[in-house]
Each structure stands twice: as structure tokens, then as C-alpha cells.
Amino acid sequence: MKHPPQAGRWFLEIVLEYETTVLQLLDALRTATAPGLRTLHDDLSEHTATPRFTEPGERARRLRDRLGQVHYDLMLRGDKITVAGHDPADRFDFAERILTAFDRFRPDPPPDRPDEPPTDMGLDTLEAAVLDLVVELHPRVFDDLAAFRAAAHDLIDDQILQIDRELRFYLGYLRFLAPLREAGLPFCRPEVTTTDKGLLAREVFDLALAATLTPAGGRVVGNDVDLRDGERILLVSGPNQGGKTTLSRAFGQLHHLAALGCPVPGRQARIFLPDRILTHYPRTENLATLTGELEDELLRMRRILDQATPDSVIVLNEIFSSTTGEDALALSTAVLTRLSRLDTQCLWVGFLDELSRLDPKTVSMVSTVTGDGTRTYKLLRRPADGHAHAIAIAEKHRLTYTQLTARMGR
Numbered sequence: 001m002k003h004p005p006q007a008g009r010w011f012l013e014i015v016l017e018y019e020t021t022v023l024q025l026l027d028a029l030r031t032a033t034a035p036g037l038r039t040l041h042d043d044l045s046e047h048t049a050t051p052r053f054t055e056p057g058e059r060a061r062r063l064r065d066r067l068g069q070v071h072y073d074l075m076l077r078g079d080k081i082t083v084a085g086h087d088p089a090d091r092f093d094f095a096e097r098i099l100t101a102f103d104r105f106r107p108d109p110p111p112d113r114p115d116e117p118p119t120d121m122g123l124d125t126l127e128a129a130v131l132d133l134v135v136e137l138h139p140r141v142f143d144d145l146a147a148f149r150a151a152a153h154d155l156i157d158d159q160i161l162q163i164d165r166e167l168r169f170y171l172g173y174l175r176f177l178a179p180l181r182e183a184g185l186p187f188c189r190p191e192v193t194t195t196d197k198g199l200l201a202r203e204v205f206d207l208a209l210a211a212t213l214t215p216a217g218g219r220v221v222g223n224d225v226d227l228r229d230g231e232r233i234l235l236v237s238g239p240n241q242g243g244k245t246t247l248s249r250a251f252g253q254l255h256h257l258a259a260l261g262c263p264v265p266g267r268q269a270r271i272f273l274p275d276r277i278l279t280h281y282p283r284t285e286n287l288a289t290l291t292g293e294l295e296d297e298l299l300r301m302r303r304i305l306d307q308a309t310p311d312s313v314i315v316l317n318e319i320f321s322s323t324t325g326e327d328a329l330a331l332s333t334a335v336l337t338r339l340s341r342l343d344t345q346c347l348w349v350g351f352l353d354e355l356s357r358l359d360p361k362t363v364s365m366v367s368t369v370t371g372d373g374t375r376t377y378k379l380l381r382r383p384a385d386g387h388a389h390a391i392a393i394a395e396k397h398r399l400t401y402t403q404l405t406a407r408m409g410r
Contacts (some may be wrong), residue, residue, distance in 0.1 A: 001121070003128050005135055008145040009067065010121075011152075012060045018156060022048060037262075040163070047157065056155045059148055066141045072134050081126075095245035106236040115158035117258045173262055176211070183214045186222070190258040190269035194311075197272045197345060199227040204266035205256075206250040221377040222266065223247055225347075231363045233339060234347045235356040237384045238367030243377035244349045245281075245317055247365075249349040252277055252315045273343060274313040278304045293322040298331075305338055314339065314346040321351075329354060336362070 001007035026048055047053055071086035110343060123131065135142045177187060186203055201231035203222030208221045221243065227234065234251075236244045250265065257264045258271045280300055297319055319335070320328040329352055339346050340359045348355070356364035365379045394400045398407070 003123050003131065004022070004146060005131055005142055006123055008127075008142070008149045010065050012067075012145075015056050015060040015152060015155060016064070019053070019060075022053070035363055040089040047159075052155075052157070056152045058110050059152070063141070063148060067145070070134065070141065072137060074130070081130065083130060083137065085137050103321055121255055133243060144290040147204045177263065180207075180210055180214055185210055185214070185220060185265065186267040188266055188268055188269050190254075190264050192258055192271050192273050194273050196270075197227070197232065197343075198270070199225060199272065199345065200268065200270040201225045201254055202267050202268040204247075204250050204254055204264075204269070206246045207265045208249065208254050209246055210265065222378045223250075223366070224381075226381070227252065227345065227363065228373045230361060232343060232345055232361040233336070233359070233363070235362050235384070236347065236349045236365045236367070236379060237351060237353055237356070238379070239369060239375070242367030242369065242375045243379055246365050246377070247348050247379055248315050248317050248349050252279060254315075255313050272313075274345070275309055275311040276307065277284075277315070278308055279315040279317075280304055280319055281315075282321065284308075294320070297322065301335060305335070305342075308339075308342055308344055310343045312342075312344045314344060315349070316346065319348075325352075328352060333358060356384050 001010055021043065026041065027045045029037055029044065031299060032038055032041055040398055068310045071088075073081040073084045073086050075084060119256060181187060185205070202224050204225060205220050205222045212218075213220055223243070225234065225247070236247060238244055254264050254266070255271060255274055255277055258269065260271055264271075280297075306315060316335075320331045323331070332350065332352055332355055336348075336355055336359055339363050343361075353364075356362050363381065365381050367379045368376050370376060394403075398404075
């Protein structure tokens, strides 16, 4: 609102709507049983009893009542408008007389429609000029209105704003999950801990991929993941397009969503809450920088190791793939040693099967294929078979059995 008196009047409605909304939330939480919602109810109950919350509403109601007592007359003569104070003894109501005279010409009332806000709530030049004249007739109430607006401009508590943002997020997340649940995908409330670094996840899947596949009727494959008895690092190997990167995304989502207090994709989950989640995925080389792809990977990996603590979770996806196998193994071994010493949880996607046998804290998972090479997108906890890197090279040069037979058939 550009016109101060009009803005002040709308501000009263904002104050009263805010008060009503908070009190309605408090009332709706009275029957809540969840500990978090009970705590929210108690905090709101305490907040709504403070003068900071109650006084603006009381002042807004008094001002609204005073504005409701402002009456004035408009006198129209040619192109001149005069605003005068209304005489309470004058009971003449010109508007009512006009409406009564033309009542018989009114059409049938239109059907009820939901109220819609006007497209333009501002005042034109004439309306603003009339209101300015009304302000001159009743200066005290409009001065009090301006003072109230200036004094109460920050009445909304910061914690209430935070609650509003968080509730919007959680309710939006539940709406996002609804069609996936209807399609039969499992979601659960994870069991979380800050002491046990083990991991148990049953039928976990990539939420973003599921949201893409489900509307089209696609199949979503869930996988079981676990770390136990001092294990900290999952080494995931197997052929390309076999679900390895998808599992790495699901692993990160599992920890992030659990930390937010959200239902997680999966049948069952017991998760260690990390202090941070650090990721390293391949990215396109930036020609604007003077660093090569390997140098960029090393710098990014250095930053991750500098930030990581024993309570962190790290996701690595095909690091050092831009160098030779021998160099990649040497660099990866150094990173693995550092991670093991940190005792941090990690899921590592790669082709170097040797890494899964270098440290007792590592465990191998392998993406599986059928006898004819078809991807199942199921990843199983078992020793790497040593074929992943060879298959990747063969696929790159179109030398797999399927590719060769297809070419020979042509």
C-alpha cells in the first residue's frame, strides 16, 4: 500500500490475522501426542501469554473500533467534492434510498462464489484525495494509527517465522511423498543415534529417481545396505549403469532426510546422525580455470578430508577416473587410509576392486547382472569379482559379448 492511512488500516488486519493464526495453531496442537508437537504447543502457550504477543492485538482492535466510528459526508457539486464531518443527528442515508428505489430492477442474486481478493487494492488519485480530507477531519485516530504501525512493525516473532517455514517444508514433503506411497513404495521413520556408527537400511531407493519413474509406471528397485561390527566404508563396484551411483544418492538422501526428521525412502532404517555430509561426484572440466581434471579432483578431495570429522558421512563417486589405473589405485589407497584413520562413514563407488581388501573397515557391494548381461539394479554385499573395470573398458570400446554379437549379426 502506497498511501499511509490505507496502509495503516491494512496493517491492523495483518496484526489481527497473525494473532488469530497463532492462536488457531495453538488450539489445533492441544490434542497432539508427538513429543515434538507437545513441546511446540507448550512453547506457543507460553509465548501467547506474553505482553509482546497480546498487546499489539488489543491495540489493533481498539484502533479498528475507533476507525469504525469515523463517519463523513461527501457533497458533490459539478466537478468539486467536499468532505464534511457527519452529523449523527442527520439520519438521511442517500445510498440506502437509491438502493431501495431501484431494488425492483435488480436481477436474481448470483450464485455464491468464494471470496477472491481484489486485483488492485490501491487507491486512485481521487480516492486518495478524499481519504486525505477525512484524515484532516479526524487527525487523532489517524495519528494513533500511524504511531501503532511504526511501533509494531516487527511484531512477528522470529521463532514463529521459523515454525512457519519449517511446517511449510514438512507438509510439502508429505504431499510430495503421497503419490509415491500410493504407488506402493515403502517409507519409514528412521531410528537415529549419535553413538552407534552402524547402518541398517532395507529396500532403500533414490527418492528423486522414484519421483521420475513412478508417474510413468516405471519400476523402482530397492536395495539393502548395512555396516556392522566396526565396518565404516562401503566399496561399491560393478558394471556401468548398474545402479551404483543411484545407491550413492540414496545413501546421502537417507542421512540428510533422517537428520531433518523426515520419513526416509525404505522399509526400515537405523542411521547414525552425522555432523555433515560431504560428497565428491565427477563434474565437467572447467576450461576457464588453469587446473586440469585430476588436479581439480585432488583439490576437492583435500577440502573434503580437511572438513571431515569422525562424525561425518562421505559419499565418493568414481574419483580419480581421469588418471591411469596405477595412479588411481595409489591415490585412492592414500584416501582410504585417511578415511579409516578418521573412522568416518563412507560410501565409495569405483572400479578398483583392490580397495575393498585393503582395510578391515571396508565391505564390498557389487551391482549384479543376469547371465546375458542385463542389469538388475540390485546391489549385493559380496566380494568384488574383479570384472567391473574390465567390463567398463569393454563397454567403452563396444567389445562386450552383447555388443560384439550385435555387430556380427549386422
